[in-house]
Amino acid sequence: MPINPKDIEWVEEPSMNFWESTYLPAVFDGLRTTGQHVADFHPVTEFYPEQKPDLPSHYRGVHRLNRDDKGRVKCVACMMCATACPARCIDIVAQDAPKDDPHWADRDKFPKSFVIDELKCIYCGMCEEACPVDSIELTNIFDLTGMSRQEMMFDKEKLLSVFDQTKDSANNPVRTHKGKLGHASDFTNLHTLGPATTVRADDRSAKANSAGVIE
Amino acid sequence: MLEQLINWFPEWARPFIMPMITIGIVLQVNLGVCSYLILLERKLSAWMQDRIGPNRVGPWGLLQPVADMLKLLLKEDVIPGHVNKFLYVLAPGISVFTTMLAFAVVPFGPVPRNLSATDGQFPYIIAPGVDLGLVFIFAVTSLAVYGIILGGWASNNKYSALGAMRASAQVVSYEIPLGMSVVGLALLTGSMSIEKILLHQADAGIFGWNIWFQPLACVIFFAAAMAEAQRLPFDLSECEQELVGGWHTEYSAMKWGLFFLGEYTHVITISFLTSILFFGGWHFPWIAEPDSQYLGSTLVKVLVLLTKSFAFIIVIQMLRWTIPRFRFDQLMGLAWKVLIPLATLNVVCVMIVKQFHLNEWWLLPMSAGLFLGAGLIGTQSSRPFARRTLEPVPEAHGHHAHAH
Numbered sequence: 001m002p003i004n005p006k007d008i009e010w011v012e013e014p015s016m017n018f019w020e021s022t023y024l025p026a027v028f029d030g031l032r033t034t035g036q037h038v039a040d041f042h043p044v045t046e047f048y049p050e051q052k053p054d055l056p057s058h059y060r061g062v063h064r065l066n067r068d069d070k071g072r073v074k075c076v077a078c079m080m081c082a083t084a085c086p087a088r089c090i091d092i093v094a095q096d097a098p099k100d101d102p103h104w105a106d107r108d109k110f111p112k113s114f115v116i117d118e119l120k121c122i123y124c125g126m127c128e129e130a131c132p133v134d135s136i137e138l139t140n141i142f143d144l145t146g147m148s149r150q151e152m153m154f155d156k157e158k159l160l161s162v163f164d165q166t167k168d169s170a171n172n173p174v175r176t177h178k179g180k181l182g183h184a185s186d187f188t189n190l191h192t193l194g195p196a197t198t199v200r201a202d203d204r205s206a207k208a209n210s211a212g213v214i215e
Numbered sequence: 216m217l218e219q220l221i222n223w224f225p226e227w228a229r230p231f232i233m234p235m236i237t238i239g240i241v242l243q244v245n246l247g248v249c250s251y252l253i254l255l256e257r258k259l260s261a262w263m264q265d266r267i268g269p270n271r272v273g274p275w276g277l278l279q280p281v282a283d284m285l286k287l288l289l290k291e292d293v294i295p296g297h298v299n300k301f302l303y304v305l306a307p308g309i310s311v312f313t314t315m316l317a318f319a320v321v322p323f324g325p326v327p328r329n330l331s332a333t334d335g336q337f338p339y340i341i342a343p344g345v346d347l348g349l350v351f352i353f354a355v356t357s358l359a360v361y362g363i364i365l366g367g368w369a370s371n372n373k374y375s376a377l378g379a380m381r382a383s384a385q386v387v388s389y390e391i392p393l394g395m396s397v398v399g400l401a402l403l404t405g406s407m408s409i410e411k412i413l414l415h416q417a418d419a420g421i422f423g424w425n426i427w428f429q430p431l432a433c434v435i436f437f438a439a440a441m442a443e444a445q446r447l448p449f450d451l452s453e454c455e456q457e458l459v460g461g462w463h464t465e466y467s468a469m470k471w472g473l474f475f476l477g478e479y480t481h482v483i484t485i486s487f488l489t490s491i492l493f494f495g496g497w498h499f500p501w502i503a504e505p506d507s508q509y510l511g512s513t514l515v516k517v518l519v520l521l522t523k524s525f526a527f528i529i530v531i532q533m534l535r536w537t538i539p540r541f542r543f544d545q546l547m548g549l550a551w552k553v554l555i556p557l558a559t560l561n562v563v564c565v566m567i568v569k570q571f572h573l574n575e576w577w578l579l580p581m582s583a584g585l586f587l588g589a590g591l592i593g594t595q596s597s598r599p600f601a602r603r604t605l606e607p608v609p610e611a612h613g614h615h616a617h618a619h
Contacts (some may be wrong), residue, residue: 021593022586024434030537031530032262038533045267 057171059140060123063116063154064162064172066135069179070103073160074135076181081127081136089120090127114156118144130142133182137175140164217337233493237341241318249479250280256532290468295370298465302369309471310362310477314484317355320348321487325497326410339517340410348409349401352488353394356443359477360386363445366474367462378461381543382452384546385442388550389449393439395558396432399565400425403575413491417498417505424495428575429565431582431584433493435558437527440488442546444481451537451543482531483524490523507588553589560585 019025046053055061065076077094095112097104104110127136139162146152154162166172176182221232254276254528261268269276294300324339345351349371360382367379401407403425404415416424426433453461460466463474490496497503497516507515541549564581567573 016593018590022590027534027538031533034533034537037263037265038259041262042265043261043267175444 047203055140055142055171057140057173059142060138062118062139062141062144062162063121063127063159064137064139064166065114065156065158065159066137066163066167066174071086072103072107073110073114073156074133074181075111075114075131076107076133076135077109078112078132080116080132084126084130085121086124086126087122089117091115091117111156114159114193115123116154116159118146118152118154119149131182134174134176135182137172139172141166222275233338234341235400237338241323241341245315245318245480245483246476249476250284252479252482252528252532253283253475254280255528256535259532260536262473263533266306266495278489283363284472287469287472292468292470295465297371299369299371303465304470306362306366306369307466307473307477308362309365310359311473311480311538313355313362314477314480317352317359317484318480318487320351320409320483321495322410322413322491322520323487324520325513326413328414344408346406346408346411349397349407349412352409352484353390356441356481356484357386357390359481360443362474362477363462366466367452372460372465374458374460375464377464378454381454382445382462385445385449385451385546388547389439389442389554392435392550392554392558393443395535395555395562396435396439397492398431398558398562399429399432402562402565402569403428409491413496413498416495419464420504421495421498421500424493424498426493428578429493429561429582429616430579431557431561431586433489434586435554435561436492436520437485437489439550439554440485441531441534442550445478446482446483446531446536448540449546450540451546454540464602482528486524486527486531487520489527494523496520496523504536553593557585557589 068074074093075092077092079092079094082088082090082092092114094109094110097107097110123138125138130139131137144152167174217233217236221229224232257274257279258268269279272278294303319341319345324337326339326343327336363382364379367375367377367382370376400412404412406412406415412425435487438449445452446564450461452458453463454459458464463471466474497520499519503512503516503519561582562576564585568575568577568581
């Protein structure tokens with residue numbers, strides 16, 4: 001369908017004043033600007049291999065799996081990160097925590113294997129947001145290289161070693177609940193969640209067993 | 216010493232010795248200066264854009280031109296299968312040959328008066344005593360565009376062909392103001408010889424420099440010469456944003472390097488010409504007068520000329536990163552509607568002054584008047600091609616009935 005001519009708004013180029021139409025003042029003005037940059041020289045170049053960039057702490061680089069205060073992997077193998085991942089690069093195999101081992105006394109599950117394909121990952125940070133126990137975090141390691149695709153499949157040991165490397169660096173602080181499991185582990189019984197908005201009494205969801213849930 | 220060297224040769228060979236020495240010096244210096252001008256341009260552009268520029272090869276990147284040269288020489292010299300081989304190989308040669316040839320009549324120092332080819336005086340010019348120097352330069356440098364046109368055409372590639380077309384249209388427009396702008400100088404001096412134009416200014420002192428009488432011609436000459444050398448803001452034939460690489464899209468290795476050698480030699484020639492024709496050449500008050508005879512005065516004169524030319528090279532390179540590229544219709548409009556009429560009127564002004572034996576200083580207000588007049592006309596002139604009618608377009612009868 002062609003555009004109605006009434007909808008077309010023609011924008012005229014602004015008419016030039018006297019000095020503009022002689023061009024030269026604009027040329028000299030431009031030369032002044034570029035000349036000032038030469039005379040007042042403040043390069044923004046970083047000498048990369050010798051001088052590493054100062055990245056912000058929220059930079060999203062290589063992942064790590066945090067350890068808790070006992071040195072165990074924090075991850076509880078809840079699969080939230082694998083579910084949230086838009087690139088589907090996280091592969092977790094969960095395992096029940098051994099009940100008779102005092103080392104795992106307070107934990108139900110832990111990941112038997114935890115593999116992230118760093119080549120598939122788009123570094124969006126959704127896994128970090130999804131994690132209820134603050135286990136998976138993105139560090140600001142950006143210069144990741146490997147000789148093969150297999151090398152870039154980071155397993156649990158490698159991700160934990162990334163944590164060991166980066167936990168003490170100033171740019172990669174363990175962000176919350178240092179040492180302890182995250183906020184989701186703080187309460188033992190879940191209270192009933194109310195709806196986010198008020199629900200009219202005649203609404204279907206108000207009559208449901210669990211408030212706010214439509215069955 | 217040079218005279219003894221010349222006399223050592225047989226009689227018939229003697230006139231060729233000095234030109235050969237001069238050509239050797241000019242060629243070598245030119246090649247070296249060109250490669251370092253590329254480094255300078257890269258550094259200058261980096262400084263303007265708050266970058267550092269090449270700094271890896273040697274201290275401050277000073278060996279970068281050597282590395283570039285080695286790279287260009289050692290790279291595989293690809294000749295694509297679909298090109299016209301003869302013209303494809305010929306084009307870079309023409310580009311370099313013509314721009315180097317133009318330098319033959321450009322003095323690069325104080326050319327001795329009463330110069331003879333065999334008296335052992337260093338001539339400071341390859342071909343002394345060419346009375347049609349200006350015509351020679353414009354004739355030869357306009358041939359340089361044949362390198363571009365042939366290269367673009369022989370590449371058998373639409374981008375190269377478009378670049379070549381643009382270059383040919385550009386040279387047709389810019390030859391005229393370029394030639395017209397220096398007609399006034401020839402009239403004022405009474406000679407077309409570049410050495411004589413230079414000496415005329417030097418004899419008259421700093422207030423005899425042609426810039427005082429022909430400022431408008433200087434601006435026109437500079438703009439037209441930049442257009443002829445395909446430098447930004449007039450490098451439409453290269454125009455990498457639209458045309459990949461323009462006319463040299465299919466070129467690689469040293470053939471590509473030769474094109475750029477030609478371009479930079481052209482820039483050097485322009486800078487020398489601007490400083491010789493309008494800014495007194497090697498003349499500078501007190502330190503480099505025509506009658507200064509102190510020890511090393513010749514060297515000072517050469518340095519003065521080189522400094523002036525270097526300043527213009529800097530200006531050309533700074534303009535490159537200052538002004539955006541002209542659109543093609545703007546470029547043609549500027550040449551045909553502004554520069555050619557102004558250059559013609561400027562010649563008329565010089566003729567009036569010469570005919571009625573007026574004081575030459577009348578030319579300064581005349582030039583200023585022409586310049587301001589052009590600005591005034593530019594303000595007042597409507598641009599009907601830019602204005603669209605606001606009336607509704609009549610309803611179409613059938614499809615494609617109206618071709619708007």
